[in-house]
Amino acid sequence: MDKALDYVRANQERHVNELMEFLRLPSISALPAHTGDIQRAAQFLAAEFSRIGVQNVLVLPTQGHPVVYGEWLEAGPSAPTVLIYGHYDVQPVDPVELWHSPPFEPVIREGRIYARGATDDKGQVWLIVKAVEALLAAEGRLPVNVKFLIEGEEESGSANLEEFVLAHKALLVADHVLICDTGFLAPGQPAIPYSVRGIVGAEVHITGPKTDLHSGGYGGTVRNPAHAMAAIIAAMHDEHGHVRIPGFYEAVLPLSEAEREALNRVPYTLEKWQQATGLQTPWGEPEFTLLERIGARPTCEVNGMWSGFQGEGGKTIIPAQAGAKFTMRLVADQDPTVVAQQFQDYVMSVAPRDLSVEVFLKSGCGPAMTPIDAPEINAAARAYEAVWGVSPVYLRGGGSLPILATFRSALGLPFVCLGFGLPDCGAHAPNEWMDLNYFHLGSEAVIRYLHYLNE
Amino acid sequence: MDKALDYVRANQERHVNELMEFLRLPSISALPAHTGDIQRAAQFLAAEFSRIGVQNVLVLPTQGHPVVYGEWLEAGPSAPTVLIYGHYDVQPVDPVELWHSPPFEPVIREGRIYARGATDDKGQVWLIVKAVEALLAAEGRLPVNVKFLIEGEEESGSANLEEFVLAHKALLVADHVLICDTGFLAPGQPAIPYSVRGIVGAEVHITGPKTDLHSGGYGGTVRNPAHAMAAIIAAMHDEHGHVRIPGFYEAVLPLSEAEREALNRVPYTLEKWQQATGLQTPWGEPEFTLLERIGARPTCEVNGMWSGFQGEGGKTIIPAQAGAKFTMRLVADQDPTVVAQQFQDYVMSVAPRDLSVEVFLKSGCGPAMTPIDAPEINAAARAYEAVWGVSPVYLRGGGSLPILATFRSALGLPFVCLGFGLPDCGAHAPNEWMDLNYFHLGSEAVIRYLHYLNE
Numbered sequence: 001m002d003k004a005l006d007y008v009r010a011n012q013e014r015h016v017n018e019l020m021e022f023l024r025l026p027s028i029s030a031l032p033a034h035t036g037d038i039q040r041a042a043q044f045l046a047a048e049f050s051r052i053g054v055q056n057v058l059v060l061p062t063q064g065h066p067v068v069y070g071e072w073l074e075a076g077p078s079a080p081t082v083l084i085y086g087h088y089d090v091q092p093v094d095p096v097e098l099w100h101s102p103p104f105e106p107v108i109r110e111g112r113i114y115a116r117g118a119t120d121d122k123g124q125v126w127l128i129v130k131a132v133e134a135l136l137a138a139e140g141r142l143p144v145n146v147k148f149l150i151e152g153e154e155e156s157g158s159a160n161l162e163e164f165v166l167a168h169k170a171l172l173v174a175d176h177v178l179i180c181d182t183g184f185l186a187p188g189q190p191a192i193p194y195s196v197r198g199i200v201g202a203e204v205h206i207t208g209p210k211t212d213l214h215s216g217g218y219g220g221t222v223r224n225p226a227h228a229m230a231a232i233i234a235a236m237h238d239e240h241g242h243v244r245i246p247g248f249y250e251a252v253l254p255l256s257e258a259e260r261e262a263l264n265r266v267p268y269t270l271e272k273w274q275q276a277t278g279l280q281t282p283w284g285e286p287e288f289t290l291l292e293r294i295g296a297r298p299t300c301e302v303n304g305m306w307s308g309f310q311g312e313g314g315k316t317i318i319p320a321q322a323g324a325k326f327t328m329r330l331v332a333d334q335d336p337t338v339v340a341q342q343f344q345d346y347v348m349s350v351a352p353r354d355l356s357v358e359v360f361l362k363s364g365c366g367p368a369m370t371p372i373d374a375p376e377i378n379a380a381a382r383a384y385e386a387v388w389g390v391s392p393v394y395l396r397g398g399g400s401l402p403i404l405a406t407f408r409s410a411l412g413l414p415f416v417c418l419g420f421g422l423p424d425c426g427a428h429a430p431n432e433w434m435d436l437n438y439f440h441l442g443s444e445a446v447i448r449y450l451h452y453l454n455e
Numbered sequence: 456m457d458k459a460l461d462y463v464r465a466n467q468e469r470h471v472n473e474l475m476e477f478l479r480l481p482s483i484s485a486l487p488a489h490t491g492d493i494q495r496a497a498q499f500l501a502a503e504f505s506r507i508g509v510q511n512v513l514v515l516p517t518q519g520h521p522v523v524y525g526e527w528l529e530a531g532p533s534a535p536t537v538l539i540y541g542h543y544d545v546q547p548v549d550p551v552e553l554w555h556s557p558p559f560e561p562v563i564r565e566g567r568i569y570a571r572g573a574t575d576d577k578g579q580v581w582l583i584v585k586a587v588e589a590l591l592a593a594e595g596r597l598p599v600n601v602k603f604l605i606e607g608e609e610e611s612g613s614a615n616l617e618e619f620v621l622a623h624k625a626l627l628v629a630d631h632v633l634i635c636d637t638g639f640l641a642p643g644q645p646a647i648p649y650s651v652r653g654i655v656g657a658e659v660h661i662t663g664p665k666t667d668l669h670s671g672g673y674g675g676t677v678r679n680p681a682h683a684m685a686a687i688i689a690a691m692h693d694e695h696g697h698v699r700i701p702g703f704y705e706a707v708l709p710l711s712e713a714e715r716e717a718l719n720r721v722p723y724t725l726e727k728w729q730q731a732t733g734l735q736t737p738w739g740e741p742e743f744t745l746l747e748r749i750g751a752r753p754t755c756e757v758n759g760m761w762s763g764f765q766g767e768g769g770k771t772i773i774p775a776q777a778g779a780k781f782t783m784r785l786v787a788d789q790d791p792t793v794v795a796q797q798f799q800d801y802v803m804s805v806a807p808r809d810l811s812v813e814v815f816l817k818s819g820c821g822p823a824m825t826p827i828d829a830p831e832i833n834a835a836a837r838a839y840e841a842v843w844g845v846s847p848v849y850l851r852g853g854g855s856l857p858i859l860a861t862f863r864s865a866l867g868l869p870f871v872c873l874g875f876g877l878p879d880c881g882a883h884a885p886n887e888w889m890d891l892n893y894f895h896l897g898s899e900a901v902i903r904y905l906h907y908l909n910e
Contacts, residue, residue, distance in 0.1 A: 197671060201769050210733025215756045216652060216854030219784050220696075220748035221728065223738035226757035226779075227692065233685030241675075273676065278665025281809035283678035293675035301670045302681035303772050308759035309780060314656050314817065316782050317758050324681075325764060327771050329674050354736035362769060399671030 001451045003138035008130060008443045015443070016113065016436060018048070019126045020106040023115040029065055029089035030156040038065045038152050041088045045125070045150060046070070052133035054148065060168070062160035065089065065152030069171070072132070073145045079454050081145035083174035083413060085403070086125040086181060087154035090117035091428050098430035111436050118434040120427035124180045124420060125150055127439050131446035143454045147174055154181075162406045169410060176376050177407045178449075182419025184438075185266070190384035190392040193417045194372055195295055198330035199400040200340045200364030204232065204347055205323050207356040212308070212317040222318050226307035228352050229322035235350045236300050241284040243300045245346040251334045255296050259372050262394040263291050295396020299329045300343070329398065332369035340364065368404035369396075370414040379452035380416050383445040418449055456906050458593035463585060463898045470898070471568065471891060473503070474581045475561040478570040484520055484544035485611040493520045493607050496543045500580070500605060501525070507588035509603065515623070517615035520544065520607030524626070527587070528600045534909050536600035538629035538868060540858070541580040541636055542609035545572035546883050553885035566891050573889040575882035579635045579875060580605055582894050586901035598909045602629055609636075617861045624865060631831050632868045633904075634859075638876025639893075640721070645839035645847040648872045649827055650750055653785035654855040655795045655819030659687065659802055660778045662811040667763070667772040677773050681762035683807050684777035690805045691755050696739040698755045698783075700801040706789045710751050714827050717849040718746050750851020754784045755798070784853065787824035795819065823859035824851075825869040834907035835871050838900040873904055
């Protein structure tokens with residue numbers, strides 16, 4: 001392993017120069033004018049795969065932008081196989097006038113490389129490619145089998161990735177997926193997100209009288225759809241913030257003591273929550289901390305509701321209709337299809353029989369979680385510790401990443417995040433940068449990670 | 456009394472001709488272009504008052520259109536004083552192309568007089584004027600004291616009437632107010648509305664986080680304002696449709712057995728309700744009939760509510776705000792100010808302490824009711840029975856009439872409705888008409904009413 005690490009250290013200047021070349025390609029996936037640049041970026045990456053010894057390199061078409069695939073499978077059948085996921089496309093650059101230097105003319109200032117994609121995600125893709133190059137060049141082999149899946153549509157919603165994965169299941173067989181698109185919690189403090197929530201949505205429509213009715217002529221005899229909707233919404237939670245949908249928590253994996261300890265080490269304070277929300281008092285299940293509620297507990301939220309007259313002044317009506325939009329965030333091992341059905345059943349069970357109540361379920365995605373004591377997570381932690389001398393914090397994210405759900409549902413893969421971005425690095429904003437130290441140390445961490453996986 | 460009745464019968468043709476002259480004045484109060492016509496109609500009425508022997512005739516200015524006042528007070532201090540309320544202004548005529556004859560060129564077809572204002576309200580004002588003329592001409596006196604208050608802004612909201620009444624309290628001292636602006640339930644079936652509901656409104660605003668929050672990053676830790684609003688709305692009623700605001704029913708006068716019997720004689724069926732609402736099953740307090748719920752029970756309704764995202768698709772937010780508009784319909788002897796305060800106190804008592812909840816009360820008006828066995832009501836019933844040979848039905852209206860609340864609160868007057876319109880007479884619609892038989896019989900009924908008042 002030392003040889004590979006030495007190789008990285010000896011070739012830092014070249015690695016940065018190559019990255020700058022990669023960054024010069026304005027591969028903005030959301031803008032049709034850049035379709036040619038997207039193709040050039042895919043070819044650039046594929047050529048590099050071939051040059052360093054990655055095998056079976058393919059630029060595979062999708063309905064949108066191509067996926068760059070490559071593999072090295074000579075570690076043998078007993079060694080694990082890592083599917084490495086990243087993306088070569090970048091965000092748009094507007095407002096371009098806020099950039100201190102042109103977004104596709106990378107420059108180095110004070111140890112940082114500034115360019116669109118520096119952190120998200122070309123810099124992180126490149127540091128992995130360099131780690132693989134170092135291993136192949138210095139040691140002649142990789143400690144594990146590796147497959148690359150580097151897509152070109154992440155910044156425009158990965159619209160074709162699920163179909164691609166489903167169409168290439170055999171090609172993508174692996175033991176876990178390595179995500180190289182995250183970051184540190186703070187400078188010097190690595191972080192391992194090991195869980196994201198799933199999501200499923202529904203819209204509820206209630207239709208009462210055939211038209212808005214005069215509240216004088218009919219008030220007191222007609223069930224008001226706004227009242228009925230309010231009753232449904234009010235029935236969703238008990239006074240302690242628990243969701244009352246029967247069966248809702250059945251599949252929820254309880255937090256282990258180790259997880260709770262790990263989550264409590266994350267430096268997240270009430271003050272931080274108060275600053276972000278503008279509120280004084282948190283709400284929610286009292287037996288869980290804020291981070292546990294966000295990352296380890298499912299939720300049911302109204303995202304919008306409406307009924308009747310909303311303008312200035314008054315209108316003395318019983319509204320004909322009411323509606324509400326709901327989303328539920330799910331955690332392992334909840335199944336969005338099951339929860340959607342539970343939601344629908346519950347709404348219908350509390351809905352009045354004498355009005356028309358319709359539930360429209362929306363397609364969602366499942367949660368994804370890798371156990372905190374999984375060998376892959378341990379390998380990632382050891383890699384961070386060896387390079388930065390600091391133990392990572394373990395995070396449960398509150399948001400949802402459909403691609404992780406797809407990797408799990410279609411390929412059965414747990415995920416590991418090994419990321420080297422820093423807060424305020426300007427991903428999706430002007431003046432994106434990556435710390436060059438983190439770029440080089442990131443390669444070292446990846447070399448260590450791949451080694452630790454097969455110890 | 457017979458002399459006055461004979462006088463009416465002998466002068467039918469002239470009475471109709473005079474009415475046609477009155478109807479030719481296009482006194483549309485809502486349209487500034489007709490301000491001159493409004494003035495002409497007021498003067499026309501005032502001149503007729505003087506001509507028939509009404510005294511102290513005044514055309515009194517308001518901030519808007521004038522009030523025509525007149526009185527005859529020679530019945531003596533022991534006789535009751537009736538304040539006769541009506542209006543000389545009319546609705547606009549659009550869509551004018553749907554009229555079969557021009558709205559201000561009255562014509563007689565098949566026993567009906569067609570013109571804007573024929574029923575609402577010039578025809579009914581004129582039949583009273585003719586009754587008073589008949590009494591003064593044929594009997595030399597009225598059986599009671601009479602004051603006329605005929606306004607010119609009823610069809611545009613009586614915006615200045617409350618101020619006028621408050622400014623002329625001494626002038627308007629009376630024992631009850633006679634409203635000449637209602638109608639029969641069906642041909643041959645007179646009706647006496649003896650109660651209208653009051654109304655008071657409120658808007659509730661809830662502010663949660665300082666901005667819409669990502670439901671992934673914060674879901675489970677932030678009290679959702681839409682949920683809080685739903686809980687407030689859901690707390691307004693129990694499962695049987697009773698309003699749960701403490702004290703809400705305290706001042707409600709119970710229905711007497713006589714009233715319930717009277718209300719149950721009104722031909723109102725479930726089928727009629729179903730046809731009007733498009734619903735199968737009524738809702739509301741099970742111990743009351745539909746008509747009782749509408750007329751004799753107070754209500755609390757949401758007229759509109761809103762929160763968060765209402766567009767197509769989804770938006771995964773915890774909304775920053777939620778709002779709802781409420782109105783409460785009140786019955787005797789509820790006080791809108793007291794109920795508004797009860798509403799506000801209740802909302803604040805069920806509202807979460809950790810969000811900002813504001814209640815904005817709107818000015819309302821009180822209910823108005825004259826006891827069904829009041830002498831004035833009896834006199835009206837006897838008048839209908841004597842002229843039409845049919846007992847009237849007694850109605851409790853669900854709507855609100857601020858002017859009745861003003862007569863009660865400012866002058867302490869109960870009200871009696873003596874009306875001669877027929878269903879489908881086109882008030883507020885094209886081809887308004889009045890049945891000429893009802894016009895003449897109406898005069899007879901008014902003569903009888905005034906006599907019965909002082910027997």
